[in-house]
Amino acid sequence: MVTNPGRRRRATIHDVALEAGVSRGTVSRVINDEPYVSAEARIAIEAAIERVGYVPNTAARNLVMQRSQAVGFIVHEPHSLFLEDPNIGEILLGANAALSLADFQMVCLIIDSERDTDRVARYLSGGFVDGVIVVSARKNDPITRIIEKLGLPSAFVGHPPDLRRLPFVGIDNRSSAFAITERLLATGRRRVGMIASALDRDSGADRLAGFTDALGPLFDPALVARVPFYAYADGVKGMRALLAAEPELDGVFAASDAVAAGALEALREAGRSVPGDVGVVGFDDSAWALRCQPLLSTVHQPAAGLGERAAESVLAQLRGEEPELGGILLTTPIVWRDSA
Amino acid sequence: MVTNPGRRRRATIHDVALEAGVSRGTVSRVINDEPYVSAEARIAIEAAIERVGYVPNTAARNLVMQRSQAVGFIVHEPHSLFLEDPNIGEILLGANAALSLADFQMVCLIIDSERDTDRVARYLSGGFVDGVIVVSARKNDPITRIIEKLGLPSAFVGHPPDLRRLPFVGIDNRSSAFAITERLLATGRRRVGMIASALDRDSGADRLAGFTDALGPLFDPALVARVPFYAYADGVKGMRALLAAEPELDGVFAASDAVAAGALEALREAGRSVPGDVGVVGFDDSAWALRCQPLLSTVHQPAAGLGERAAESVLAQLRGEEPELGGILLTTPIVWRDSA
DNA sequence: CGGCGATCTGTGAACGTACACAGAGTAAGT
DNA sequence: ACTTACTCTGTGTACGTTCACAGATCGCCG
Known part of the structure; x- marks a missing residue:
């Protein structure tokens, strides 16, 4: 196959190597800017990358590196959450901010039907995420069981999961x-x-x-x-x-x-x-x-803080630390205004 | 390495083959339930899968299949959107429903900072998604340029992208x-x-x-x-x-x-x-x-409909169809109540 | 001038899967 | 008995990347 008609084949590290007249290894070194590559090679490779329009295939990289640099954020019952609960947006942004700082991609997954449950379970098992944050888990949830089974680093926000040994963060x-x-x-x-x-x-x-x-x-x-x-x-x-x-x-x-x-x-x-x-x-x-x-x-419900702490918990587990037992409870200041 | 201490190594198709005393090929056939596998082999393999706790690595599968069965859903300016715009939730759910029917995973990506923009751009380039839905794109957006450059099937909802040849769906x-x-x-x-x-x-x-x-x-x-x-x-x-x-x-x-x-x-x-x-x-x-x-x-703003149509547009492009020129405009019924 | 360290490069293997192909075995038709 | 067709299985290669290792070249010192 020369060019897939309709969608053109994407350039690989191999194409770059060929174009620059060097080997894969050297190209790889340039991309991950490691030492031990000559100035001329570096220049030639950078030019070749530009010419063939190369972008690295992160999915392939993850396969060999055995990690995805991504964390899932699972939202259950989106109808009630999005439309009634004003906290969900803040939790989302709090988690995203914390993950972003650690250069992790947050991917938000919506569960809105039976189909979704199965598909998301497959997605989590599939190696697309290194960890997961779960909002508003249900009782006896297949997702919770999958997480437990895979040993996937996780944090539950809102209320504790069925399996008390899984970490959670919430308010008292x-x-x-x-x-x-x-x-x-x-x-x-x-x-x-x-x-x-x-x-x-x-x-x-x-x-x-x-x-x-x-x-x-x-x-x-x-x-x-x-x-x-x-x-x-x-x-x-x-x-x-x-x-x-x-x-x-x-x-x-x-x-x-x-x-x-x-x-x-x-x-x-x-x-x-x-x-x-x-x-x-x-x-x-x-x-x-x-x-x-x-x-x-x-x-005051510290929604952004909840997301942040959940993300930090997952990141800590990813670093090999043991999750806190019994979960994390955040303090809730009282805001005194005019109605009482 | 026998077992990675802390995180145990996940079972592969190879482990299953070894356990069941057959070859990778046969295991693969059982997993994707293809014909031409004997009843005894099938039983042995299913038992082996259970024993070693095997779950397929979808990421590896995607690498060879050259598709991810996932579509990105990008949310810009989440602060204003989540907190002020009540439509975003409905759009999200509409898109999810349509993608779910086609057995695609929707992954929602939040852009909340400069860091996020770069990371999401890398994510899109990385081969994690087959297409993308964009809500509330900005003027002169790097994300839009990346999408155009990659030739990634896309649909913009809310308002048309800078590049008029990219498909969008909205209201008049x-x-x-x-x-x-x-x-x-x-x-x-x-x-x-x-x-x-x-x-x-x-x-x-x-x-x-x-x-x-x-x-x-x-x-x-x-x-x-x-x-x-x-x-x-x-x-x-x-x-x-x-x-x-x-x-x-x-x-x-x-x-x-x-x-x-x-x-x-x-x-x-x-x-x-x-x-x-x-x-x-x-x-x-x-x-x-x-x-x-x-x-x-x-x-009446048909928010769920917008999400649905955007998803369908992306799915159609994935099937190789040409996107509609000039975009899709949905009708907006007027709801007459008491205030006028 | 032989040896040694530093710098640079290429090659082979691995990650976990799918698919094409070849080969073996069996049953039926000529 | 010989072809033919069908069923079943194993092997090799590919996907796009990283990493360990082996060479190659060079300058420097004893």
Whole structure:
């Protein structure tokens, strides 16, 4: 085959060698700029590279080097994540920044169907990545099992994987919820409710637990509105339910900022003033918090930091270090604004 | 080397052959389930695969097959895109769905710095992807030049690349803006302004042009507020400026739904009713539109469709078909709700 | 002038896979 | 019994690169 019609054959290191009148070895040395190559050879080779339009085939290089200089970033349930969770973008960028510094390529893989799961599993097994960061893994996930089986350096962000020996990085939802509820109480509120979301996830359950802890004897199960998701619409519904259950309510902890925004809407519609009649706090410190009227007091979620630490964990494992046991928990400062 | 301490050596097709007492060729036939292999050999090999824990090295396979079964998805300016543009997630998912159907792996690459640009360029040249989808390419972009140089099958979504011979898929911003402005006028509005964003991008400039077209002799340059981005805060600022310039204003076309949401806030703060005093329309039909009070009339942007068509274009080129000249423009239905 | 180190270059093997080909064995048709 | 066809298997080569090693050339010193 001379030239593949349609797509032209790419120049190889061999073509360059032929063109420059030297051997592969010398060309290789020039490309990876190693010593021990004469000035004239170097010049000839550089000219030849230009002439034949050579670009190295990294895939071939990786095959012999036994590493890819790439780390996968797996996103599960992209629908809910991209559209509801404002953190995912920040986590992505945090991880990318850390990997970039170490000259690693981050490749983001989306899992949106059964087909995707299998294909991504094949991709991970295929030697395209040296490690992997997983966001929002599912219970009993085939991807998690593959990672464990391959012994692929990994870091899970958001919540711990099924296999507790795999490293993860996250926040302590329980003590964060505890802290912000405590400060809400410190403002003098006594009838405090919670709009609790996503109780099937660790994050949701832990936030409720922290709330319960903080209230202690003041806790009243009737003042917990349970809603499915972390979304605005859930906040509206949850707040209405709470007001119906207890008109004298004077404080609310919403499980997310989006939920809190919905709660504010419902409170406005019910004619309550915030923070006058009712104090409201959220969780995430996302764009929602600054979009609310009044500005939302909330728990700052260090999303970029989570991505960064996850990347660093994978890089450390790649250097041969042992991953931390029990995972890494990042601190979550409380941001005190106007809503409570 | 017996076993690399730390990371164990992965089993190869050779190990399987040895374990099963057959040759590489036969193992290869079993893996790609080709005919002409005896039942006993097949059973022995499958058992051996299980025993040694073999998973094929796709990277090595790609090297000899000269294709990767993967398509890159490049995201520029991720900060603004992920945090402001609600469409990016949908485009991503649309593209992923189409590629998934053809059993291609989509790998998403983020460009967030100068380093990233170079690394991604190397990645594209390295033979890891058979084609590429680019969102929001920049003017005079090194990535675009690399793609052109390599002859990599590609599709640009959002706006056309510098090199007009590269295929792109987008919407007709100008005629969409024309259409919605015209319908706004049809509701009887006569003093109509626009909050025009991102005039340095094709999309922003075209939306303003469409608006101007539709107004014809009614057009008044004083009723155009120019703001830098498609964001909520820009909408608030733009609307205030517009009201200051013309208190009698009775209609507004906002360059995006986020901007429209900001405009609604500014109108509420100025004591104007919507759609009573002022009619408001947006652009995108994003989550913003349903979060507004009143619900927003807007131009539906077929984001998932854009991703899908871009993917299909790349796949078609991979099959050897010629890309459409001049690009593909998708239609943008107008969604009439309560704000105008 | 022989030996030695430094510099430069080419060659062969390896990475893990797919594919073409050759060869062996078996069954059926002439 | 001889061809023919079909089934099954193993071997060699290729993909594009890196790396270890073996030569070759040169200057320098004893």
